[in-house]
Amino acid sequence: MDVITQWLDWLPSLGPGLLVSLQLTGLSLLFGFPLGLLFAVMASAKLLPLQWVSFFFVEIGRGLPALVLLYLMYFSLPDAGITLTSFTTAVIALSWNTGAYASEYFRAGLAAVPLGQKEAALTSGLRGWTGFRMIILPQALRISTPPLAGLAVLIFQGSALAFVIAVPELMSKAFEIGSITFEYLSVYVLTAVIYGSLTLVFLGLVRVLEMRLGRHLQRN
Amino acid sequence: MGLSFGTKAPPTALSGEVVVSGLGKSYGAARVLSDVNLSMNEGEVVSIIGPSGAGKSTFLRCLNYLEIPTEGEISIGGAHVVAGGKLPDKASLDHLRRVTGMVFQSFNLFPHLTVMENITLPQRKVLGSSKEQAEEVANKLLKQVGLPDKAKAYPARLSGGQQQRIAIARALALSPKVMLFDEPTSALDPEIGLEVLAVMRDLADEGMTMLVVTHEMHFARDVSNRIMVMGNGGVLEIGPSEQVMSEPQNERTRQFLKAVLDR
Numbered sequence: 484m485d486v487i488t489q490w491l492d493w494l495p496s497l498g499p500g501l502l503v504s505l506q507l508t509g510l511s512l513l514f515g516f517p518l519g520l521l522f523a524v525m526a527s528a529k530l531l532p533l534q535w536v537s538f539f540f541v542e543i544g545r546g547l548p549a550l551v552l553l554y555l556m557y558f559s560l561p562d563a564g565i566t567l568t569s570f571t572t573a574v575i576a577l578s579w580n581t582g583a584y585a586s587e588y589f590r591a592g593l594a595a596v597p598l599g600q601k602e603a604a605l606t607s608g609l610r611g612w613t614g615f616r617m618i619i620l621p622q623a624l625r626i627s628t629p630p631l632a633g634l635a636v637l638i639f640q641g642s643a644l645a646f647v648i649a650v651p652e653l654m655s656k657a658f659e660i661g662s663i664t665f666e667y668l669s670v671y672v673l674t675a676v677i678y679g680s681l682t683l684v685f686l687g688l689v690r691v692l693e694m695r696l697g698r699h700l701q702r703n
Numbered sequence: 704m705g706l707s708f709g710t711k712a713p714p715t716a717l718s719g720e721v722v723v724s725g726l727g728k729s730y731g732a733a734r735v736l737s738d739v740n741l742s743m744n745e746g747e748v749v750s751i752i753g754p755s756g757a758g759k760s761t762f763l764r765c766l767n768y769l770e771i772p773t774e775g776e777i778s779i780g781g782a783h784v785v786a787g788g789k790l791p792d793k794a795s796l797d798h799l800r801r802v803t804g805m806v807f808q809s810f811n812l813f814p815h816l817t818v819m820e821n822i823t824l825p826q827r828k829v830l831g832s833s834k835e836q837a838e839e840v841a842n843k844l845l846k847q848v849g850l851p852d853k854a855k856a857y858p859a860r861l862s863g864g865q866q867q868r869i870a871i872a873r874a875l876a877l878s879p880k881v882m883l884f885d886e887p888t889s890a891l892d893p894e895i896g897l898e899v900l901a902v903m904r905d906l907a908d909e910g911m912t913m914l915v916v917t918h919e920m921h922f923a924r925d926v927s928n929r930i931m932v933m934g935n936g937g938v939l940e941i942g943p944s945e946q947v948m949s950e951p952q953n954e955r956t957r958q959f960l961k962a963v964l965d966r
Binding site: 597602603607610613618622625700701 | 767769797800801803804805807809811812813814815816817824825828829857858859860870873874877
């Protein structure tokens, strides 16, 4: 088939783009998820300034479209004397975006752990960081996993936006091929297949993870 | 008890017993607990009974600061705290929680940990026990509560009665001086509740100092040395179990006992 040979021809040049997309997504999640957890914990901190800082970063991160955030950082940072590669800029913007949304999912997860668990931890001498890490957090993470997985997918797909600041990721490679061959539809269909199939594989893996995380709750 | 209330007792003289004096708690203008006094000798079992809303659980939870009392003093097993509407300093709070073991109405086992881990984790973190030491203690306690074969199970696999017995084992693992029970059988059907009461009875026989908020009148009468009746945030009366059950002095107590015994 014509299309298949065409696609096979393009794959070698799309491959590096996909790699960049995956790196961009991976790094954004790597920084964004812990950042989200930090924001979530700060949001319920006793110290008011911590709450404000959390509020500031979360509301901007959620309030602005990722595309706007990307552009703002790309054009403002050099003016502030900070010159970063477009890849680094994209990682920062998407990490912020990830952190802002993830904080809400972590917050929901933490709030869903029954108060009795905290009380049992306290009366068992597991207070402070130990109690949080050993008792509360594991239970919260299990609850937050499905929405966080959904967010990871959104960020993977959102990484295509980095195309606008010249990050050589999958979408920009596809555009490149399109502009040379004028087979725009064909190359974008291939790109869609790549994004879609990777997403499905990832969600399948998350399903397995969820089952593992919930194993202890099964009654038989 | 040779201690009079109102004077500040030296903490060291109170080891192994409970002295609560003038304990009270208010939320703004709302007074939920007022002037509760209680002294217990080592090995004594006191049941706290009374209608809902009487402040029984609030009183019990003030003793390990799950609720923060606003006035009064608490001495338990060498830990001494003067209430002031906020958490005491870390050392006092740790000490207080260290000498008290708590059993909740809803068990509150850690669902993501096995039974063994539920019992060993506090020992390892609080006492610094090695894994082997902690497991040895846990196995002994599992035998004591009649569940030696459940070490590897997760709480969700256990019945309510089994979960509560594990919760008792978990609390005992830190060798508390006083065990606090907050309606330990209220979430269980009457038959299953018996297996938990049996474990508590054994514990009392072994000389554990116990304070039990309960609606189990037979347990209160047969196992506890004294019964404290609470109503409306205060103590209505306190006395030897037989006496409180058969000749209650307070009118409200009579009314309450009639309601629970005549059903």
